Amino acid sequence: MFGDEFANAVGHATGYTVLVDARKRMPASGVAYAADLVITADHAIEREDHIRVGLADGRLHPAVLAGRDPSSDLALLRLEKPLLQPARRSDAEGRVGQLAVTVARPALESVQAGLAMISAVGGPVRTMRGGLLRQYFRLDATAYPGFSGGALIDLSGAVLGINTSGLGGGVFLAIPAALAWKTAGLLAQYGRIRRGYLGVRSQPVEIPEGSRPLLQREQVHALLLVAVDSATPAAQAGLMVGDLLAGIGGQPVADADDLVAALSAERAGLPTVVEILRGGSRLEVAVMLGER
Amino acid sequence: MAAEDRLRVAVLTPAGAIRAGLRVLLQSSERVEILRETNDPDDLTDGLEIDVLVLHAANPPPGGWLAQIPGAAVLLLMADYADGELPLPAELWKRPVGVLPLDVEAQTLHTALAALAEGMSVGLPAWLNRLYPGAAQVTGLAGGVEQGAEALTPREGEVLNALAQGLTNKQIAHSLGISEHTVKYHISSIYSKLEVMNRAEAVRVGARRGWIAI
Numbered sequence: 001m002f003g004d005e006f007a008n009a010v011g012h013a014t015g016y017t018v019l020v021d022a023r024k025r026m027p028a029s030g031v032a033y034a035a036d037l038v039i040t041a042d043h044a045i046e047r048e049d050h051i052r053v054g055l056a057d058g059r060l061h062p063a064v065l066a067g068r069d070p071s072s073d074l075a076l077l078r079l080e081k082p083l084l085q086p087a088r089r090s091d092a093e094g095r096v097g098q099l100a101v102t103v104a105r106p107a108l109e110s111v112q113a114g115l116a117m118i119s120a121v122g123g124p125v126r127t128m129r130g131g132l133l134r135q136y137f138r139l140d141a142t143a144y145p146g147f148s149g150g151a152l153i154d155l156s157g158a159v160l161g162i163n164t165s166g167l168g169g170g171v172f173l174a175i176p177a178a179l180a181w182k183t184a185g186l187l188a189q190y191g192r193i194r195r196g197y198l199g200v201r202s203q204p205v206e207i208p209e210g211s212r213p214l215l216q217r218e219q220v221h222a223l224l225l226v227a228v229d230s231a232t233p234a235a236q237a238g239l240m241v242g243d244l245l246a247g248i249g250g251q252p253v254a255d256a257d258d259l260v261a262a263l264s265a266e267r268a269g270l271p272t273v274v275e276i277l278r279g280g281s282r283l284e285v286a287v288m289l290g291e292r
Numbered sequence: 293m294a295a296e297d298r299l300r301v302a303v304l305t306p307a308g309a310i311r312a313g314l315r316v317l318l319q320s321s322e323r324v325e326i327l328r329e330t331n332d333p334d335d336l337t338d339g340l341e342i343d344v345l346v347l348h349a350a351n352p353p354p355g356g357w358l359a360q361i362p363g364a365a366v367l368l369l370m371a372d373y374a375d376g377e378l379p380l381p382a383e384l385w386k387r388p389v390g391v392l393p394l395d396v397e398a399q400t401l402h403t404a405l406a407a408l409a410e411g412m413s414v415g416l417p418a419w420l421n422r423l424y425p426g427a428a429q430v431t432g433l434a435g436g437v438e439q440g441a442e443a444l445t446p447r448e449g450e451v452l453n454a455l456a457q458g459l460t461n462k463q464i465a466h467s468l469g470i471s472e473h474t475v476k477y478h479i480s481s482i483y484s485k486l487e488v489m490n491r492a493e494a495v496r497v498g499a500r501r502g503w504i505a506i
Contacts (some may be wrong), residue, residue, distance in 0.1 A: 040305075042491075042492075043490065043492075046490075048460060048462070048472075049472075065460050065462070067458075067460065068457050068458060068460055068491075070455075070491045070492040070495065071458070071488070071492065071495075073492075128492075129492035129493075129496075130495055130496040130499070132299055149505060155429065191460070191463060192457065192458045192459055192460075193458050195457075195458075197505075197506070198506055199505055199506075200502065200505065200506060201502040201504065201505055201506070202499075202502055202506070203407065203412055203414070203500070203501065203502040204500060205403060205406065205407055205410075205412075206406070208321075208399075208402060208403070208406070211399075224403055224407060224414065224503040226414050226415070227368045227502065227505070229505050232505070240399070240400075241400070241414075241415070242392070242396070242400025242401075242403055242404065242414075243400075244400065244403065255500065256496070256499035256500050256506065257496065257499075258502075259506050260499065261501075263506065277399070278397070278399055279397045279398065279399040279400075280398070280399055280402075289503060292457060
């Protein structure tokens with residue numbers, strides 16, 4: 001029967017969908033990544049101690065925060081004991097029009113589910129949390145309370161993504177499983193996500209009108225470097241306080257979010273070129289990005 | 293040029309080469325209007341509407357004259373660190389302050405003037421920190437971008453930069469050698485000063501104000 005497929009899929013997810021109690025309001029949800037590790041939504045972690053994870057056995061178990069990545073709204077929790085049955089990732093990527101199910105455990109009694117269609121596959125996009133999300137699934141689904149951190153599953157019960165309403169001003173999205181698993185792996189190994197690093201502090205300013213033509217594009221704002229920390233990639237490349245940083249790696253930089261997005265983890269340790277306005281001229285400065 | 297685009301500048305320096313050089317630099321931008329050049333602060337207290345007062349830091353006249361020039365941001369020009377040893381009016385630190393080397397390039401000078409007129413403090417943080425009296429020390433740069441923004445303490449600045457690295461409270465406590473309890477205390481103070489609700493917002497606002505090394 002057609003309807004049975006959904007119930008069967010949710011049945012698979014029951015074992016790996018957990019409750020995450022780390023805030024005063026209603027608990028959120030999480031997905032078992034390993035026998036002792038849970039992926040959840042970072043915004044659901046409002047306190048870092050006395051975190052509890054509720055399992056299908058109907059009990060709450062103590063957990064600690066193994067790492068968090070606020071910019072992608074993912075966090076990893078570690079249980080004291082290996083009590084979990086890890087989720088299975090879908091072999092295929094989610095597709096537009098695919099029918100799926102959101103699964104969550106906002107209350108201990110049982111899992112909850114919702115019908116979802118992947119209405120769009122988007123990205124890369126800058127999130128409202130100051131990061132760059134390489135890909136996301138927009139969901140035609142209801143963002144029930146406590147569903148953040150839960151799984152988007154296909155009809156075989158495998159995980160397509162991690163759901164969250166914390167990334168885009170309340171819009172209900174799923175972070176594709178491949179991305180979420182990669183982040184969880186890094187958090188499990190290093191406890192944090194390392195990113196590219198330049199070593200500057202800046203404030204957004206309007207580019208003086210006389211200098212704008214130098215950029216040969218429509219750009220009004222750039223970053224005024226108010227500090228260049230010593231012994232950093234920026235200092236080694238000769239960037240100076242007072243420089244206007246207008247671009248990096250061929251992309252315009254008009255505010256700090258642009259710069260943060262350009263310094264994603266995969267750029268760390270790689271050479272790039274920053275575009276500087278200094279003393280009425282435009283300079284391209286080669287920089288070897290650091291990592292921190 | 294519209295009145296609001298103009299930058300009204302007054303220069304308080306000893307006469308001579310410094311003032312002449314400054315005049316050339318300042319006049320390289322059409323925006324700048326030099327209202328007055330003087331070595332006597334009393335010349336500036338007659339109600340002039342000054343956006344930015346340019347002051348050679350080796351020549352800080354004593355007294356309460358600055359309070360009589362309300363609304364003006366202050367740009368300090370210093371030959372070297374040693375200038376920062378000189379006593380500066382306490383009133384200075386209640387306004388946007390810029391600190392630049394005396395050999396500043398025109399572009400930097402004009403960007404700094406524009407930022408100061410907008411209410412931002414700019415300059416070399418090492419110099420600002422040296423100058424800032426006691427508890428008002430900053431880690432990145434002085435003052436707030438928006439009106440009424442509170443500066444962070446040095447420790448709060450460190451915690452904010454640790455938040456930007458995605459560290460947990462425990463990791464921050466370990467790296468700074470303080471207790472998790474203290475970390476939480478600093479974070480809640482940061483949230484309140486930046487008027488934010490969570491780590492992601494704190495990092496975004498901090499980065500925008502130039503308080504986070506990116």
